[in-house]
Amino acid sequence: MIKTLTIDTKKRDEMIDITTYVQDIINEEMKEGIVVVQSLHTTAGITVNENADPDVKTDFLRRLDEVYPWEHTLDLHGEGNTAAHLKTSTVGHSQTIIVTNGGLQLGTWQGIYLCEFDGPRSGRRVSIKTIEAE
Known part of the structure; x- marks a missing residue:
């Protein structure tokens, strides 16, 4: 079964921790297997990263801006969001995350994030597919 998480974002660039939501689905559906977490957008990604120190998110987004600066000119495709x-x-x-004994196999400081790169947006969708081990 595929579940969909819908999120409204508040900033142009932000990282939203969705770990608890994914774990809640695991709790309902399985003990062993894998879960796939997928963004349904071309300007919002999914990553696993540190969830203990909020400065990591700030640094992560700042460094991406250094590599892909937001330019206030129109791109050839006319939307002005090539950086996103x-x-x-x-x-x-x-x-894709392994599930063992009903828990996401994440490190002590890891969390799953929706990464918004073209916000704020309403109705960002994330699909979550559980695949139970046989």
Whole structure:
């Protein structure tokens, strides 16, 4: 089964921790297997990163801005958000996480994040697919 998480973002660039939501789905559906978490957007990605120190998110987004600066000129495709597309391609649109004994196999400081690169937006969708081990 595929579940969909819908999120309204508040900033142009932000990282929203969705770990608890994904774990809640695991709690309902399985003990062993994998879960795939996928953004349904070309300007919002999914990553696994540190969830203990909020400065990590700030540094992460700042460094991406250094590599892909937001330019206030129109791109050839007319939307002015090429930097957001590049950031999403760099971060990736999905993550696959192992589930063991009903828990996400994440390190002590790891969390799953929706990375917004072209916000604020309403109705960002993340698909979550559980695949139970046989």
